[in-house]
Amino acid sequence: MNVELDACGACAGTSPQTPAPVANRAGLSAIGYRVGTQPLFKESMQARLGTLPELRTRDPGDFTLGLIDAWASVADVLSFYQERIANESFLRTATERRSLAGLAELVGYVPQPGVAASTWLAFTLMQAPGAAPTAVEVPAGTRVQSIPLPGGLPQTFETLEAVPARVEWNAFRPSLSLAQTVDADTTEVLLSGVSTGLKPGDSVVVAPSDAGSRPVLRTVAGVTPMAAEQQTRVTLRPAISGAQVPAPAPPPPRPRRPRIAFESLRADTVPLHITATFAAPRNWSFVTQQALSAHVPFVARADDLKVFGWRFGLKLRHLFRTLAAWSPPVAPSIYALRTKASLFGYNAPDPRSLPAAISGQYSDEYVAGGDWVPPADVLDPLLDASYPRIAPGGDAAPSFAALRWSDAQGDHWVVANVDGVAEHGIARYTMTGKVTQLRLSVVGQSDSGPVSIAYPSFSSYRGATLQAESEALPLARLPNEDPLPADSQIDLDTWVDGLHAGQRLIVSGELADSPGNLASEMVQIQAVAHAIGADGGTSLTLVSALTQAYVRKTVTINGNVAAATHGSAVSEVLGSGNAAVPSQRFTLRQSPLTHVSAATPSGVASTLALRVNGVQWREVHDFFGSGPRDRVYVARLDDDGSTVVGFGDGSHGARPPTGTENIVASYRKGIGAVGNVGAGQLTLLQTRPLGVQGVTNPTPATGGADAETADDIRANAALGLSTLGRIVSLQDYEDFARAFGGIAKARATWTWFGQTRGVFLTVAGIDGADVESGGAVFGHLLSAIGDAAEPNVPVRLSSYRRGAFTFSANLMIDPARDMDAVLAAAQQAARDAFSFARRGFGQAVARSEVIALLQGVPGVVAVQVSALRRTDTALFVPAARLAVLRENAQIDAALPQVGSDASVLAAELLTLDPRPLDLVATWAEAPP
Template sequence: MTTRTGCGCGGACGGACAGRGPTAPEGNLPGQRALRWRVAPHGTALARMREHLAEPAQDLAVRSLATQPAADPTVALLDTWAVVTDVVSFYTERIAQEGFLRTATETASVRQLARTLGYELRPGAAARVELAFAVETAPTAPLMVDVPAGTPVQSVPPPGKLPQTFETTADIVARVAWNAVPGLDRVRQAFPTGTDEVWLDSTAPLVEVDDRLLLVGPAAAGPPRRARPGGADAQWALRRVTAVDVDPPWATGWTRVTLHAPVTFAGGRTLGDVRVLRLTRRLNLFGHNAPRTELLQNEDKRIAFVTSGVPDELWPGWALSELEIDGDVPDLVPGSWLALESGDQVEAFEVTGVSAGGARRFGVANKVTRVDVDDDKRVAGFDRESTLVHAVSEELPTAWMPDPDAVGAPATTLDVLPTDPPLEEDLRVLVVGVTPDDEEVVEAATVVAVQQRSGDSVPAGGAQRLTLDPPLEHQYRAGSVVLHANVADATHGETTEQVLGSGDGAVAFPRFTLRKAPLTYVSTTTNAAGVEAELEVRVEDVAWAQVESLLDAGPTDQVYVVRQSEDGVSTVVFGDGLHGSRLPSGAENVRATYRAGIGAAGIAEAGAVMLPVRRPRGIATITNPAATHDWAPPEDLDGARTNAPQRIRTLDRAVSVADYADFARSYARVGRASAHLVWDGRTRTIVVSVLGVTGDPATTDLLADLQQTLDAAREQRGQRVVLPGEVVPAVAQLGIHVDPRYEVAPVLAAVQATLLTAYAAMDLATSLAASSVLVTAATVEGVESVTMPTLSAPGLADSTADLLVAAPARWDRPSPDADRQLLPAQALHVTALVEVLA
């Protein structure tokens, strides 16, 4: 400040005017958040007036007034005017503050300043959501339902909120066959060496614990059959069931059977086309219950004690030469399989012939089922008394098993079961599934190609191979994938029709206010802002066009502009006959159809958008498998200060690297953005890294819209790629000493809040030093001292305890075993762990 001293009052003012001469604002350096513009506060103004009275040119009587105390009536009058100058000076300073973009504190001021640059504050963007329609499956219900564009569906609000309306953006034809199409979740079942599981393509109770299963390989199905237990040519295995699991996780509709021991076929090979037979009957050989020979009586009624010799010496024909099963077994038929088990000795046979009869031998008599087998030489190794016969085989549905491999990324295709009619190209679909990490994920895509599959690798009904755009980003458990094909995109906002008023040809720039607010803006790729108003204005039933400014409109152009106020109310402004056509005079001849709803009000969790306002006939349910996304709030003061000058720098074009970053930052739904020139080994590429308004990586829809808009505005010879920014979690650990005069809990909460505000959402490619965290924490009231913070971020390649370096866009490997590729810039998301020290 420049100060002129010497009031001439001789100290009678009590020092009130000392050093308080006329001042002028100085020292307003660039980059300041406020101006120094108080040219006449109360003390300064009163000192000036006293100094003026004390000038030598004044009469003595006047000069004497300069020394009078404040209670003097004349000085009191001067004091009153000093108050007036103080008030005027205050408002002069306020007006000066509002005249500069950086120092303005009112949104209206920033809006007017931005308009001088041709920039309108971004109005925000309506939330988007994909709605899945389910068609009624009753026999009398229609097989297809027309769902027109504009179908309204309301959300179920959380406590304290109001329901919001979403409307579909295009007509769709919903079909009952497309309600929920399962993914192809099966492959041919194979039996590798050491497997102890068998999958059944059924949930019926076909197998129980302790049942015997016979696994027969393809080499055992035809001659020669000379299998030996454990031998090199064994192609069958008999196993006991120890567990039966119906509908295991991620394998709904299947049954998993666990065997008591691993299965190994000859040569340790993996076999396909293995038949799995359940042996339903446990039988005995004829003679198993023959009496003991030492208890038999001779003809003299005396007991004969046999202490030596073999049973065959007493019972002729005791040794097995053919299979004689005790009892009548009508279910045993040729072509089936059976197994003989005696201790550790096991042999399996294919039945070639069956005959029923009776036998009276070995001291017993009973019906007998004689069985011819494919290799009767192997029967001789068993005895009648201890051998169990597992027979009457039932083949189990084991041709298929759940696909154990993940489906989805990096493949661009997805296989689903067939539908009638088949899925079509240009169809909007939702893929719902569970990742290998047990996280449920929903992805939206468009079908660009459909291929019908058939053959041995797919079930009898075939399958459909879909090519999706964009490709799936996640991997899924095959049994969890469901594809919703009756999908319509919808945006937040409720349609309203309003008569705006009557035109008057004598009025220049007539203005009409929309009754409902806020006006809905939806995404577009036709302008640099990335959004357009959902508004149609008709004058005498003729639609007029919305333009960004009336400055370039001609006298006959039927156009209008939309202006936003600070409370979100929208106003439609027409021309004056020079810049835009005047309205024709008429009674209520100006009307509008528009939608109301925007920003964070459209946030809805998955499954919350489900209440149809007008349910199309034949639609059973409506839901949103994924949460709403791609919303944006109206631009705030800080955003406008940053983005308004960018319009002048870019002129809606992207030429330099800085232009790409500026263009992306001013695009609707973009929170933070950066651009870097990267050498990819062949050429230089501009990599634009983008984060959404919530700080998360940009969605696929936002990236696609920004890419298309940039392509229309950029230098076409340059290489560019738009990627979602990488958010890297980081932790700052520090200890604080709290001033004993303060309560600990409020100070701790204030430190946490301050650090989160400063570092929770850092710009892309911005590094963080521990000293910066220390200084920020030390500024909190009640903090006496702070220890040096320790920083950690496992996701960063270059980090220490004192410095976290967020990488810019680069050509590198995302993981050590991956190929090099273009990677986006990183943004730190810092959370603080604050410890209160004693």
């Protein structure tokens, strides 16, 4: 600030008043540097006229005094602009962006040009009717345009990579059904179809899903067909209580469904292993047996599944269908017993009713007491007639039989496997006839081996019945109504061909904990496994778990995913090189130049590629350290948003060789926060690759930021000096993050992560945007920190938590003021003071701070804060308590907190709730 300049003229002509002394205290936002004003310069020159005694007049009309007046005006103008130049020479007081950029560059800081927004695009492919699904490639540079919101402009995005795409990857779903399991105590089952042939009273064999459990005999209590679902609900009666059930053998082990794990390949080869093997049925082809029972791993370079089919001559589109035919089906769990028979001799006469002469001839068929001896144990029962529909079982389809009888001890039953069937004639028990003999296998759990059953009395033998001719009844799959959890495993009902590790997917659906709200997120596959069999499917293991739980039936997964950033490609001739001219400069014709997020110290990388005579030159920060032969250039952002490219002078950096239009630039144009378009806005294909039908961005574009403003440069210019390219202290972590493109605020704390302690960095994006964990800025910042920081220090990065508060206040207004204008000013003052730009992480809001703020609004005479409360939680301070609260009553904002599960919650930033404040105004006294 200048000393007071006397402009009243009281001392005019008495003594020289210029040059006035200049003195400024530290910390000012503007400095005074003028040594005088026009009146002072004029009077000072007139005072010096005393040395000319011949000039006795002071008449303003005199030529000499007129000349003095003119030069005083010149000096005033020069002094004014000298003051402006002086202000532009200091970082704190400069107002022009060009001045700030030049000052920052003196300490090696180049202002951020901005960052292009990035997102994930999900492509939809079309398929001609009747045509086989084909794979296409979505090339890098595929251009997509957004549908602008009212008042906005369309924004162009381009893909960064070429990605394969398939029709079957358009929208596949997670598993919507569950395999039904049964056990010995199951009381209700769902069967596929409505024509089961069951009725109440029928017997069924329940083979529990657990291979180690024994099959049991159950009786049908009720049958309910459900035509709409094409299912039948069957209720079963409880097992016979108190039955002495011999322990039968479990059914033959069901063939395991092999799982073939297909690993992804990036640069090296990955072996393909068959993770489970099983005995191949006899009707399998030789090549099939060789393929699925081979123990030698297959080696592939790009697609394991494709090589698997190629190795054994299988067409890829038929591979899964073939695997299903080759693989044995999963054994059913419910078997209906269609045939009911009695044992031979059930109607034979009682031996006690026969004459002794006759019964004596059959002495080997009865024992003391007059009871008939059964023809054999239950392992070889004789049925009373020919039953041609009873057949022995095999490996693929077991055949069950159940024997039931009653005696004085109660009811008994046993379930066995039919291993053989034979028909022959027999003469026994004074009777002759044709019988069916079964060979059954019943294995007990006693140490003595197979259980042999002998019937203690003739009455039990006569009442015994055998049920056989088992028919498998397939179980229906149960609807899976559980949410898709925030897990790293996703199971699919069907085979999805071609998925590979490293592939990105977009998962979209309705949030399980927020009905009606849809969300999407990008995930990456870590491993893929395909289950072989008729009911096989695909299992995906993700690199990281889903962040949300979704309503399962609403979830769709798109695998045609490509990364894209804001901007469109441009190629132009900049001009002609001239080796005779040092430090040539060229300006890009189109602006703004796109800079994308990158793992560099600045957080951005230019998309500009410059070629001279077809040879690409390299962009550098500056020419320091560059030699006369180094093909380098610098690019600087001008005040109007254009980019100027500069070459070296021949000593520091090479000069471009002489040629005609030999300097060619390829770059992308488009940058800034305008690229942060919402989810679903990028739907217009400007370039349409073959087979691509549509596109969208299920997740919003994030990370876009405008070029640094003058205030941003002023705040960030010194950050590079504080870190000097390395990170040591907590303050270094904060400064490095704040100077990173796309980051507006940062807070570093020394925090425990379970059993480990390290640096926890809370960050916020431009204008309070979240820094998504799957976004480019998040990953690049973490990578850049890893390059600059101590490698043994654990670092965790997290986006901040939002907090909101509001208050109510009574204002007494000066009656000389406009009440509405004062209230509007109070609202605006609160918005500015408690905005994202003005608040810090963990900064509390004090009641006294609110009072001081409102009291400083012109026209406010007195303030009473009647309520102060948070609006993002139930915590609030009611007006009744404020009367007794101390002056420093406040709402606290949380710093990073360690949760009960060792997770860390990020720091919180409290800002004013966007809804209007509750301000009540009254006059301090009656207005005039």
